[in-house]
Amino acid sequence: MRVAGGIRPHRNHLLESLRRADRELRHRAVRLSSGPEPEVGELRKSFHDELDEIQAGIVRMAALVTEAVPRATESLLESNLELAQQLITSDDELDYLSVHLEERCHQVLALQSPMAGDLRALSTALRLNAELERSGDLAVNIAKGTRRIYGTRYDATLRxxxxxxxxxxxxxxxxxxxxxxxxxAGLAAALDDIDDQLDGLNQDCVQAVFQAHNDGTIDLQAAVQLCLISRYYERIGDHAVNIGERVVYMVTGWLPEHTGSARLKDRQHYQPDDTEEE
Incomplete structure (x- = not known):
């Protein structure tokens, strides 16, 4: 007979379920994606396809620049105002490509998080984009010079x-x-020396402008504008040299600025003792 209010001891252990509630879920990987993940090889191919398209955009911008410069020169020497205006208007295409390319580079940087050589390739593309866009602006400045000194006659030397x-x-x-x-990288590094020829032509052109002004064949306004235009050509060459420096960086990881930075660090590291006897 059982006493009321007492506790009946259980003779056996609690019954265990014949099937585990979690089905050993904790012992295997959990995937939250709705479908199969892309393989690493596919991701790399997609990334390099993006880099190829960015490179193609850079090449297209360079082609527009090398088309614009000789046409700007023609408009100047032939006093062709219509051609000059066409060049000024067509710069919108280069600006559009520049903006689109910059946005593309930023998108790839954000989504792909590239490292090492791939990161240098993207940062180089951004710099080349800026150098080429500025070169296009310089070609436009040459075309605008056509309007400022319209009707100027050039002697054979200056032309x-x-x-x-x-x-x-x-x-x-x-x-x-x-x-x-x-x-x-070898060709890129050589651009600085190759540019010396354009620098020399700039000096010759300025001297020829002064001589033409002294001879009375061009007025003062034309002389000033032609000196500026000569400088525009020289600056386009400088932008090409800058492109070469970034290419060297892309390939080797080295920039000329690194040398100056190292010198600064050395100077900061070496702090002579003021109490040291001379």
């Missing part, structure tokens, strides 16, 4: 120098882009 500067500036841009496409 020849302007044509040569136009050709040399375009050659430097093409060489710079070739070094970028081919990943040719």
């Amino acid at each position: 020849g120098l302007l044509v040569r500067m136009s050709e040399e500036a375009c050659r430097l841009v093409r060489l710079a882009i070739d070094s970028y496409v081919d990943r040719n």
